[in-house]
Amino acid sequence: MTLLCLAWSLQQISLKAIAGQASPMLMVALRSGIALVLLAALMWHRGERPHAARWKPGAAVGALFALEYLLVAEALRLTGASHVVVFLYTAPIFAALGLHVRLPAERMGARQIGGIALAFAGIAVAFLGSDAGSADASGRALLGDGLALLGGVAWGATTVTIRCSSLAAAPATETLLYQLLGAFGLLLPAAALMGQWHFEPSAAVWAHLGFQSLVVSFASFLTWFWLLRRYLASRLGVFSFLTPLFGVVLGVGLLGEPIELPFVAGSVLVLAGIGLVALRRR
DSSP: OHHHHHHHHHHHHHHHHTTTTBOHHHHHHHHHHHHHHHHHHHHHHHTOOOOGGGHHHHHHHHHHHHHHHHHHHHHHHHSOHHHHHHHHTTHHHHHHHHHHHHOGGGOOOHHHHHHHHHHHHHHHHHHHTOOOSSHHHHHHHHHHHHHHHHHHHHHHHHHHHHHTSGGGGSOHHHHHHHHHHHHHHHHHHHHHHTTOOOBOOOHHHHHHHHIIIIIIIIIIHHHHHHHHTTSOHHHHHHHHTHHHHHHHHHHHHHHOOOOOHHHHHHHHHHHHHHHHHHSOOO
């Protein structure tokens, strides 16, 4: 699980590091297409087929997944990868809010509501304390942070859609299939329409694309679902908090991104709030 968190944090670092040679949006579309082929081959080998009755929620999940990474790709062009990782991983907060409304069994208590308030306070601290030098750079960074936060909202909505539809009983491979289909089918034309078609076929770009496709979009998600079938989700969820922590450390260490005290303080509050939301009532 620790290695998975490291891989998930590195996906934003990788996209940011190679952004000058390959558009992040195009990279996500290409990695989704490659992972889609691999997943389809695996499902064919296992004799698995998508259920015809689940195509409507599948289409919704695919569209939300594509929206999430469209927002992430644009955010990476404007702000630091460490910021994107932290704001993207606010998704459990928005998922908890959605499930609180939709499912009686997911109603939150005072502790979880307090955690959400704490997380939103952390978001406010991180936003209000943002300073990237010039007013123009600061405005771009704030916009990027906002897009990353909206990516977290889209991710949370994806979780709610899965839990509140027939996909809740679907195999993990089928759910992932819909997500990869949405990302490839929608982000590829979006990259062309938005002028994000830049791709230099260098050794570094191919290496990053291989990591994004084989490790992030294919192996890591299948490993995650495999772990969920064998370990308690609550215990695995505690480890998932390592992802934004790794993201901040790697963004500073590998990309040389500046680290601001308000952002660190806000990130701590966000993570503490997510931790409170994740705690189940006895």
